[in-house]
Amino acid sequence: MPDFHRLDDKNVLITGGADGIGLALAEAFAAGGARLFLADIAAEKLAASASKLSAASAPCDVTDPEAVERVVDRAWEEIGPIDLLCANAGVATSGSVLDASPEDIAFLFGVNVWGILNAVRPFVKRLRNTGRPGHILMTGSETSLSTPSYLKTLPTHLYSMTKHAVLSMGDSLRNELAAESIGVSVLCPGPVATNLSENSGAFRPERFGSATSFDMSAVSPEVLAHIGSLSKPAGEAAALALEGLRRELFVIPTHPHIRDDATARFREIERGFDQL
Numbered sequence: 053m054p055d056f057h058r059l060d061d062k063n064v065l066i067t068g069g070a071d072g073i074g075l076a077l078a079e080a081f082a083a084g085g086a087r088l089f090l091a092d093i094a095a096e097k098l099a100a101s102a103s104k105l106s107a108a109s110a111p112c113d114v115t116d117p118e119a120v121e122r123v124v125d126r127a128w129e130e131i132g133p134i135d136l137l138c139a140n141a142g143v144a145t146s147g148s149v150l151d152a153s154p155e156d157i158a159f160l161f162g163v164n165v166w167g168i169l170n171a172v173r174p175f176v177k178r179l180r181n182t183g184r185p186g187h188i189l190m191t192g193s194e195t196s197l198s199t200p201s202y203l204k205t206l207p208t209h210l211y212s213m214t215k216h217a218v219l220s221m222g223d224s225l226r227n228e229l230a231a232e233s234i235g236v237s238v239l240c241p242g243p244v245a246t247n248l249s250e251n252s253g254a255f256r257p258e259r260f261g262s263a264t265s266f267d268m269s270a271v272s273p274e275v276l277a278h279i280g281s282l283s284k285p286a287g288e289a290a291a292l293a294l295e296g297l298r299r300e301l302f303v304i305p306t307h308p309h310i311r312d313d314a315t316a317r318f319r320e321i322e323r324g325f326d327q328l
């Protein structure tokens with residue numbers, strides 16, 4: 053995999069690069085001298101963010117495989133062979149597994165899971181055609197690893213399902229690509245201060261209908277305050293992502309509390325072995 057201690061010889065393509073963690077990743081790579089191509093569905097915000105960083109950009113909906121392939125091709129032509137794909141675009145809507153509408157299911161899986169694969173496929177095709185090494189950083193979540201205890205009462209379980217799928221996709225891909233100098237990492241952030249909920253409503257493609265509203269009355273003010281207290285700035289999450297790439301990590305966690313939740317999951321698996 054490429055060595056990310058040096059960035060001034062790297063070309064980086066970031067989906068969901070107009071805002072939040074994607075933009076913070078772009079800022080971190082730009083600070084190290086990398087050349088950037090940003091893609092996002094939010095065209096105006098994308099143009100403003102790209103211009104601030106002197107990055108190339110193109111609006112794109114990651115749920116459209118052909119549009120994403122065109123963006124990968126365009127990035128390759130405009131800034132040169134891409135060393136790192138940050139497949140970061142994501143959405144969150146409340147969604148209970150039992151009550152979610154088919155549109156919400158299609159939307160969340162369409163962006164968070166298939167949106168990543170839509171970018172990975174043409175990226176890997178390009179790398180294979182040119183025989184170059186490369187790396188894929190996909191943005192999962194702490195909910196890729198477990199259901200954090202404080203999220204158990206929040207109706208975000210459908211989102212958690214998509215993020216578990218991201219971990220599985222990353223794991224599958226690293227095995228499929230093991231012999232080809234193409235690496236995979238899964239960024240697993242805890243709460244990060246971004247406009248994720250607002251953006252997910254504002255930039256939802258029409259074909260996915262409108263979001264179902266969910267009863268939040270079971271969520272206590274203490275839980276909401278706890279999430280606020282855990283929240284980190286996007287820049288910190290991006291700095292940890294870069295450090296994780298430098299250390300060649302597969303799972304890149306961003307918050308210490310994730311260890312307790314992931315350990316609880318592991319203990320539950322162990323309990324099955326202990327008792328049977």
Ligand SMILES: NC(=O)c1ccc[n+]([C@@H]2O[C@H](COP(=O)([O-])OP(=O)(O)OC[C@H]3O[C@@H](n4cnc5c(N)ncnc54)[C@H](O)[C@@H]3O)[C@@H](O)[C@H]2O)c1
Nearest residue numbers: 068071072073092093113114141142193243244246248251
């Ligand atoms: N903020 C958190 O607490 C948190 C925690 C864990 C994981 N994440 C993940 O981090 C990633 C980035 O989210 P964020 O928190 O920075 O929120 P954000 O809304 O600031 O960033 C997501 C970006 O993706 C773009 N996007 C949405 N749908 C798209 C589509 N169909 N095609 C192309 N671009 C699209 C949005 O316009 C936005 O710029 C997501 O995958 C999210 O699930 C966020």
